[in-house]
Amino acid sequence: xxxxxxxxxxxxxxxxxxxxxxxxxxxxxxxxxxxxxxxxxxxxxxxxxxxxxxxxxxxxxxxxxxxxxxxxxxxxxxxxxxxxxxxxxxxxxxxxxxxxxxxxxxxxxxxxxxxxxxxxxxxxxxxxxxxxxxxxxxxxxxxxxxxxxxxxxxxxxxxxxxxxxxxxxxxxxxxxxxxxxxxxxxxxxxxxxxxxxxxxxxxxxxxxxxxxxxxxxxxxxxxxxxxxxxxxxxxxxxxxxxxxxxxxxxxxxxxxxxxxxxxxxxxxxxxxxxxxxxxxxxxxxxxxxxxxxx
Amino acid sequence: xxxxxxxxxxxxxxxxxxxxxxxxxxxxxxxxxxxxxxxxxxxxxxxxxxxxxxxxxxxxxxxxxxxxxxxxxxxxxxxxxxxxxxxxxxxxxxxxxxxxxxxxxxxxxxxxxxxxxxxxxxxxxxxxxxxxxxxxxxxxxxxxxxxxxxxxxxxxxxxxxxxxxxxxxxxxxxxxxxxxxxxxxxxxxxxxxxxxxxxxxxxxxxxxxxxxxxxxxxxxxxxxxxxxxxxxxxxxxxxxxxxxxxxxxxxxxxxxxxxxxxxxxxxxxxxxxxxxxxxxxxxxxxxxxxxxxxxxxxxxxxxxxxxxxxxxxxxxxxxxxxxxxxxxxxxxxxxxxxxxxxxxxxxxxxxxxxxxxxxxxxxxxxxxxxxxx
Numbered sequence: 235x236x237x238x239x240x241x242x243x244x245x246x247x248x249x250x251x252x253x254x255x256x257x258x259x260x261x262x263x264x265x266x267x268x269x270x271x272x273x274x275x276x277x278x279x280x281x282x283x284x285x286x287x288x289x290x291x292x293x294x295x296x297x298x299x300x301x302x303x304x305x306x307x308x309x310x311x312x313x314x315x316x317x318x319x320x321x322x323x324x325x326x327x328x329x330x331x332x333x334x335x336x337x338x339x340x341x342x343x344x345x346x347x348x349x350x351x352x353x354x355x356x357x358x359x360x361x362x363x364x365x366x367x368x369x370x371x372x373x374x375x376x377x378x379x380x381x382x383x384x385x386x387x388x389x390x391x392x393x394x395x396x397x398x399x400x401x402x403x404x405x406x407x408x409x410x411x412x413x414x415x416x417x418x419x420x421x422x423x424x425x426x427x428x429x430x431x432x433x434x435x436x437x438x439x440x441x442x443x444x445x446x447x448x449x450x451x452x453x454x455x456x457x458x459x460x461x462x463x464x465x466x467x468x469x470x471x472x473x474x475x476x477x478x479x480x481x482x483x484x485x486x487x488x489x490x491x492x493x494x495x496x497x498x499x500x501x502x503x504x505x506x507x508x509x510x511x512x513x514x515x516x517x518x519x520x521x522x523x524x525x526x527x528x
Numbered sequence: 529x530x531x532x533x534x535x536x537x538x539x540x541x542x543x544x545x546x547x548x549x550x551x552x553x554x555x556x557x558x559x560x561x562x563x564x565x566x567x568x569x570x571x572x573x574x575x576x577x578x579x580x581x582x583x584x585x586x587x588x589x590x591x592x593x594x595x596x597x598x599x600x601x602x603x604x605x606x607x608x609x610x611x612x613x614x615x616x617x618x619x620x621x622x623x624x625x626x627x628x629x630x631x632x633x634x635x636x637x638x639x640x641x642x643x644x645x646x647x648x649x650x651x652x653x654x655x656x657x658x659x660x661x662x663x664x665x666x667x668x669x670x671x672x673x674x675x676x677x678x679x680x681x682x683x684x685x686x687x688x689x690x691x692x693x694x695x696x697x698x699x700x701x702x703x704x705x706x707x708x709x710x711x712x713x714x715x716x717x718x719x720x721x722x723x724x725x726x727x728x729x730x731x732x733x734x735x736x737x738x739x740x741x742x743x744x745x746x747x748x749x750x751x752x753x754x755x756x757x758x759x760x761x762x763x764x765x766x767x768x769x770x771x772x773x774x775x776x777x778x779x780x781x782x783x784x785x786x787x788x789x790x791x792x793x794x795x796x797x798x799x800x801x802x803x804x805x806x807x808x809x810x811x812x813x814x815x816x817x818x819x820x821x822x823x824x825x826x827x828x829x830x831x832x833x834x835x836x837x838x839x840x841x842x843x844x845x846x847x848x849x850x851x852x853x854x855x856x857x858x859x860x861x862x863x864x865x866x867x868x869x870x871x872x873x874x875x876x877x878x879x880x881x882x883x884x885x886x887x888x889x890x891x892x893x894x895x896x897x898x899x900x901x
Contacts, residue, residue, distance in 0.1 A: 247553025247690060248790065276801075278794045372552045372690070422884050452850070455843050463836055469826035470834075470844055473851055476882055505850035507857050509793070 237444065237526060238413040240356045240366045244376040245417030246427040250449040252279040253509065253517070254417045254501070255369035259283075261518035261526055263299035268365040270301045271355065273348075277303055279369040282514060304351060306344035313347050345382045350398055353405045356412065373416070373431040380406060380439055407440035414443045418491075418498075419450050420483035429494055445497045445525055451484040452477045452503040499524045537876060537898060538784045538815050540567040545676060545684050545777060549697065549806075550788035551798040552690030555819040558885055558894065559788050559878060560687035561589060561621075565888060566895030567683050568617035569606055575620045575675045578687040579668045579697075589621045589888065598622045598675070605888050624671050637766045666700045669774040676777060698778060698785075698811060702771065784814035789865070791818055791858040800868045813873045817898070818862060820880040825852050 241262075243255040252272075256279040259270035269292065272280045280287055280301045287293035290308055292300035314324050352368065359366045370376045383402040386395060406412050414435055418428040428446055435441040456464070456474050464471040480503070488498040501520055504513045538546065540563065548560045557578055564576035575598055589601045598620035631648065638644035668686070675684045688697045777783060785806065789799035799816065806813055831844050869875050876898050885894050 247551060248792070248795070249553065252794065276794065276797060278797075374552070374690070422886070455847055460840055460843070463840060464844070467830065467834055467836075467844075469823070470830060470848070472823075472882065473826060473847055474844065476851075477847060479882070503850075505853045507853045507860075509857075 236410075238409060238411050239359050239364075240352075240368065240412045241444070242368045242370050242376075242412065242414045243417065244370040244373050244414060244431065245447075246419075246424045247372040249417040249419045249424050250501075251372065251417045252369050253282065253514070254415070254447050254449060254521075255279050255367055256282045257501075257514045257517035258415070258521055258526070259299060259301075259365075259367040260295075260514055261522040262365040262367060263296060264518075264522070265527070266363060266365050267298045268300075268367060269355070269359065270299065271352065271366060271368045272301055272303050273305070273368060273370055275305065277301075282509065282511070284511060304348060306348045309347035309351050310344045345379050346386055346399070346402075349379065349383055349402050349406075353402050356405060360411075373427055377431060377434050377439075380435065380441060384439065403439075409442040412441070414441055416443055416446045416496075417449050418446050418487065420448065420480045420487055422483075425487045425490065428491065428496075432494065432496055443496060445499055446488075446491050447521075447525075448484050448488060448498050448500045450480070450503045451500045452480050452505075454478075454481055537874065538786065540683070541570055541572070543567075543683055543782050543784050545672075545686070545780070545783040547686045547688065547698075547778070547783070547785045548788050549688050549785065549802060550690075551795055551802070554788050554790045554795055555878070556690070556788045557687050558891070559786075559817060559819060559898075560685050562878070562885070562891045562894040562898070563786075564619055564621070564683075564685040565603075565606070565891045566898075567685070568603060568619040569892060569895070571616040572682040573618050573680060574683045574685065575622070575678075575681050576685040576687065577622050577624055577668075577671065577675065579624045579689045589619075589891075601888070603888065606892055624668055666771075668697070669700060670770060673770060673774055673777065698806075699809060702775070778811060785811055786815045786817055787813055788817050788819055790820050791861040791865075793861055796861050796865050799865070803868065803870055803873075807870060813870050815874045815876050816865070816869060817876045817878055818865065819878040821862070821877045822851070822855050822858055822880055823882075825855055 241258060243251055243258065245251045245254075252274060255270065255272075259268050259279075260283070262268045270279060270283070272287070277286065280293065280303065283295045283299070283301060285293035285295055285301050287301050287303040290302060290304065290312075292302045294300050315321075352366075355366055358364075371379060383399045383406065386399040387403060414432075416428045416431055418424045432443045432446075435443060456478055461471070461474060461478060464474055484500060488500070491498045499521065501517050504516070506513060540546075546560075546563050548556045548563075550556045560576055560578065564574045568574045599622065601619040601621050603617065603619060634644055634647050638647065668688070672684065672686055675681060778785070787799055787802050787806070789795045803813055803816070825848065828845065828848055831841050831848070834841065834844075836844075866875060878894055879897050881890060881893065883890070885891055
């Protein structure tokens, strides 16, 4: 299977979305120049890769990997800048309270401009033979963001905006260009949210999900007989049960995802005192072997 | 050291309102429910409300989805435990659908049927009112006041929606009022020339941009927004009064705002931002709760004398080292958090149960085990 050029990484809060996005970007950049678009205001994926991009200017991690910070507000600023070319006026406008109210009252405008920006970046990536990885917001907000294009089409049946919305929606629904990756952990709530997210994206937005990434799966260490032998050992036994429990939850989670037609890739729990670039490299290698270069 | 009296926890016997805020995925809903179950177990009449778009709280409390009115939660399973005396306590839970609450408020406050219909049929309202300047958050505040003013209720626990910033939610009433009260909005919609003398240059520019946007897009959003705001004429006073009492309620001495986080580095950074934002808004943080903290590691010395096979001993050692590394990671996060604890706030630890708390008994266990560090 050939993966689309643009991978959109989302998932329930706390499932390691930014970590996975950073690891995917790192792995993809071994093959082709890659851009990681960080939509998270705190830029945690960028921070893990050791860079701090500002103002939409890409920050270089390696020769083939750059990180760019995207924010809805910055896209609005850029949009205003295009319409009002006199810098002094556009700047004062953006600071004015009135303008704040009006943009707050034009719902979805900021998000829509952000989506359009992603579509343009995807076009550039195709022209320059690059990959684009998006560290998207948590699944609830991500679905909201992706729905904006359809929403704009509904309230604006004709005109330029409608045409832009059309091409954005078309881009999102084209599995050769765009695909979602959903992060999940071996936990019931995270699993349920992954299933809901995939269903919503498929049914309402026609967006293809490439895979679920089951994050933080401990490697198998104890078999059933060993666990039974351990039971008199109290807290050591509990720690062993915990490890096995997470393993089993990951297995049954993958089964339920498979029933819904979603492939799952397991990422190992990194038993290290800190998450750094070495850990990302290791996760990236697993992702390359199991998903990106299959 | 701060010279404040050492508190163990927040006082669930005396508080009237507990508000849980925090980033997504840290277990706000679970902890809100745990506080509520705990307070009910102490004999209080408690309502717990979630504004989470996915009503998982109701799930955990064994209720059906979409409960806009409080539903009684059975505490029967707790009555068997001798540690709890819930005979006087009661617990009700509800999940707020902001859109529905908004509809009912419009119906209640609209000065006329025509005004009501104008709002309910406005395109902005119909399609997108939830995105409009914190309307959803405002609605939660409305509902909160309604619950809190019920004399039969001792305490309300509020589970806020996951927010990028803590202040988004708590500040919503003020933002909505500013929008509704904004004369500039009406001016923007008025024909050019009439008000020109009163408009500042930035307003003219803003208007030009939005007019251009409308022209290019064919949306006519501006006139819809103006009509939407205009249709609130005559309702403003009622909204303003309720927003003011919501703000007062949040700052009352028997209200506790609780910031929830987990020990992951990225969540800790977010929690710090929450605390700072709350401080700037003059909202005191009563407690910072770190959720899902791992239990203390077992003693490695116990492994050697155990009567098990050597290969299994080796595995136990490895397991201990593995989880020990994660514990170290967690400790350094907790230390960073201790340094940013605001004055007067207590740091509480909610231990990891080793499973997801999905039953009332689980929630009660989390509630009981909440302790200071």
